[in-house]
Amino acid sequence: MTQTIKESRPADSAPAVGRSAGGMLVVYLSLGGLAFAVLQSLVAPALSTIGRELGAATADASWVITAYLLSASVLTPILGRLGDMVGKRRVLIGVLAILAAGTLLAALAPNLVVLIVARALQGAAGAILPLSIGIVRDELPREKVGVTVGLLSAIFGVGAGVGIVAAGPIVEHLSWHWLFWLPLVLVVVALLGTIFGMKESPVRTPGRLDVLGAGILSVSLVSLLLAISKGQAWGWADGRTVGLLALGAVALVAFVLVELRVREPLIDMRLMKVRGVWATDLVALILGFAMFGTFLLVPTLLQLPAATGYGFGRSVSQAGLFLLPTVLMMIVFGPLAGLLDRRFGPKVPMLLGAVSVVVAFALPALGHGAIWQVLLSGVLTGAGIGLAFAAMSNAIIENVPATQTGEATGVNTIARTIGSSIGTAVVAAVISSHTTARGLPTDDAFTYGFLVCAGVAVLAVVAALALPSARRGAASATAALPG
16 A cells, blocks of 8 residues: 655644634634534434424434434545545535535425435535544644644534534524524634635645445445434334344445455554554444433433423423533533643543543432432533543544544544444433333433443443553554555
């Protein structure tokens, strides 16, 4: 395999951009990432309203979320690889333009079919995070990379929380169309800033796009995510669910075999042998599960009638506000993870974040009858997710060559997306399997839901412990350089 670096800048050389330009670069990247993350979760609380106003059944309306996840999972590694090949800024401009077009189309959507198409276009923006991290690594001084990457990574968690919080008030006081008009403003500003205020990154990996690998990976991810997203509605033993899971698994094996044989793979499988990479991807998968588990459990618990004896009788808007502490902690602890990374490496903040998430779910599993228990769980979840998500991106940077940042962070983003899908499906299955005669979730449904998330989060602690030290991680990145 032949890969070269074009106009590569040494890690300890002068930054490619000045201080003010670097600050604006971070602002534009942050706005794009925030818009994508908000759009990922903003629709979920309003799904029933959207379905009702468009005259669609709930099962059909759920495609609004499924289309977004499928598109993001399929296109993220492809666009991340293209960014490494032809220029990260160039691809980022295209991605933001597609996101703007999809968001405008969604705001104007007259029916469900158009809205689903618009959401598929929006999902292409899943590549924003790997492209942004690659640009930061290439353009900013080395001492600022960790904190900046921590901020950008935390924004993805923050945006998801903001979407859950803001959906209720927007739908109640405006309409569901404004779920897209408001983020469109952020997207347009980010697009204009990228076009006029950002230079092209000099680090490239010339080559050809692995079309065969991209096709096989697309079949695998679409099959797996479709089965996970629809398994609850179809039934986990249904032929469609089982068939898609089997197809996804077989295609994934075929993808790995193909990638090991082609000269210029979409994803360099040698990177997956690096302990710092596979351990980080496993943490991403698990904490993606946990984050969306809490976004489902907490609002559902808060909105249940107080007459049940365990619900809190809050409205959709009020329930969303109770997630504000979670969002605020993500904002605080994301950049903090960058500071910890600078001194101790990514292993320490990732481990602290994973432990915090375990405690965050273990506490409400033991008792969730008081509002302070729910709030404390949210605070710990936000702190843990903020630390771990930021540390994940820095761990990838530390363990792979600069020329492969896009593809490696793209895979990490996919792992997080798949984890989110699995977490949503599993927690929804737990809730729906423990209901009263009136169809309301029982108190045990939440106990078991929190326990499942806590148990899964323990695996993130184990994976974080498997990370190499900072010095060994740097050695791994050097060893991973293509020959």
